[in-house]
Amino acid sequence: MDFQWMTFPERPDLAVDVGPLHHQFPRFLVQGGPVTQQYWGDLYRYFPDFQFALSDAGGLVAACGHAIPLRWDGTVDDLPAGYDGALERGIADRQMERAPNTLCALAAITSPQHKRGGWSAQIIATMQAIAKGHALSTLIAPVRPTGKANYPLLTMERCVQWVRSDGSPFDPWLRVHWRLGGACLGVAQRSMTISGSVQEWETWTGMRFPASGPYVVPQAFNPVQIDVQTNCGLYISSLTCGFSMTYRRSSVSFPEDIFSQGYALMHQSLHIRGRMCRSACPTSTDGDCASRY
Numbered sequence: 360m361d362f363q364w365m366t367f368p369e370r371p372d373l374a375v376d377v378g379p380l381h382h383q384f385p386r387f388l389v390q391g392g393p394v395t396q397q398y399w400g401d402l403y404r405y406f407p408d409f410q411f412a413l414s415d416a417g418g419l420v421a422a423c424g425h426a427i428p429l430r431w432d433g434t435v436d437d438l439p440a441g442y443d444g445a446l447e448r449g450i451a452d453r454q455m456e457r458a459p460n461t462l463c464a465l466a467a468i469t470s471p472q473h474k475r476g477g478w479s480a481q482i483i484a485t486m487q488a489i490a491k492g493h494a495l496s497t498l499i500a501p502v503r504p505t506g507k508a509n510y511p512l513l514t515m516e517r518c519v520q521w522v523r524s525d526g527s528p529f530d531p532w533l534r535v536h537w538r539l540g541g542a543c544l545g546v547a548q549r550s551m552t553i554s555g556s557v558q559e560w561e562t563w564t565g566m567r568f569p570a571s572g573p574y575v576v577p578q579a580f581n582p583v584q585i586d587v588q589t590n591c592g593l594y595i596s597s598l599t600c601g602f603s604m605t606y607r608r609s610s611v612s613f614p615e616d617i618f619s620q621g622y623a624l625m626h627q628s629l630h631i632r633g634r635m636c637r638s639a640c641p642t643s644t645d646g647d648c649a650s651r652y
Contacts, residue, residue: 362421363414364485367407375404376420377412380468385578386562387594391553394443398450402427402465405412405453409462409489409615413481424482425466426457428452428495439463441550442501442596462490464500501550503596504530507580515546515580515597551596560592565616569593 367373381389389395394626402410403424412423427449429607431437439445445463467482484500490498506529507518521529557568560583564576573582583594 360414362481363416364411367403367410370412373412373420373423375523377423377468380420381466381471383468383471385563385574387560387579388551391559391563392551392553394446394551401450406449408493408512411485411489413472413478419472421434421469421476422467422469422478422482423465424468424486426462426464426486426489426498428462428493429462430457430459430582431499433497435544436519437543438499438547439501439644441547443549443551444547445499445501454562460495461497461499462486462493462495464498468592477499477530480539483535483539492529501530501547502536504581505532506530508578511575511579511581513546519546530590531536546597548558548597552594553594555592556588556590557592558590560585629641 365373374545406427409426409428410424412420415421423497427445429439429445429449430452431439439448442465443464449459449463451457464483464486467486468477469476469478469482487498490496492651504515504519507515510518519528519533528537555563560576561567564583566574566576568574568585568587571586571588573584576583579594581594583592585592
């Protein structure tokens with residue numbers, strides 16, 4: 360794969376090209392998270408070296424990645440409480456002048472024109488290279504398994520146990536990480552909390568909510584709880600299980616000398632140790648994805 364990667368300080372104009380990539384996310388993820396709304400701008404203000412884009416051989420932006428450095432003691436108990444927790448800890452560590460030792464991925468986004476080209480794995484490899492360049496020994500990420508939205512009534516714990524006949528994870532985004540050497544650590548239940556008025560949820564989803572109750576909405580991992588009396592809708596996102604990994608060599612174009620670095624993923628649910636177990640399930644194709652972890 361012919362590509363170049365550049366950080367925002369190297370190319371301040373990247374914001375113009377990267378911005379449209381975020382439009383692939385459901386609107387409630389982008390507009391409804393109070394922690395995201397409060398801190399996302401700080402990524403560019405305080406951590407620009409960890410925001411980057413990948414361009415193809417023709418110079419077009421094919422993908423982008425966002426991450427935040429933070430302090431983690433390496434134990435499951437000390438993992439940030441998912442996506443919101445990672446943002447909050449990274450900002451707090453900076454304010455308290457705690458030296459980071461870990462890079463936490465927050466988003467990996469591939470443009471629609473560059474799907475199925477191996478870019479998702481390349482984003483992970485680039486994050487690993489950036490972590491190494493800043494003397495951060497580990498990369499962690501609250502992973503959003505893209506196929507979970509097809510099964511909103513099932514628990515995350517159940518879905519992440521599904522594997523294909525070759526033993527690889529059923530979910531294509533989890534499969535990318537697994538092929539790079541992932542081993543499950545656990546699941547974090549309250550990774551992201553999103554709230555809004557009933558009217559906001561109707562705008563975000565294009566649906567109507569005439570009565571109180573749980574509703575399945577497009578691209579949500581769990582039902583949204585609507586309360587028309589209080590004019591509130593609440594969604595608590597549960598992301599994937601955690602992995603501890605060391606990179607294996609593969610077809611991904613990894614930057615040189617990063618294979619000895621540790622890589623850990625965390626998810627949305629209680630952090631419980633475990634292995635992925637075999638279960639009969641249909642097959643699924645691999646593919647690049649837009650994933651806000």
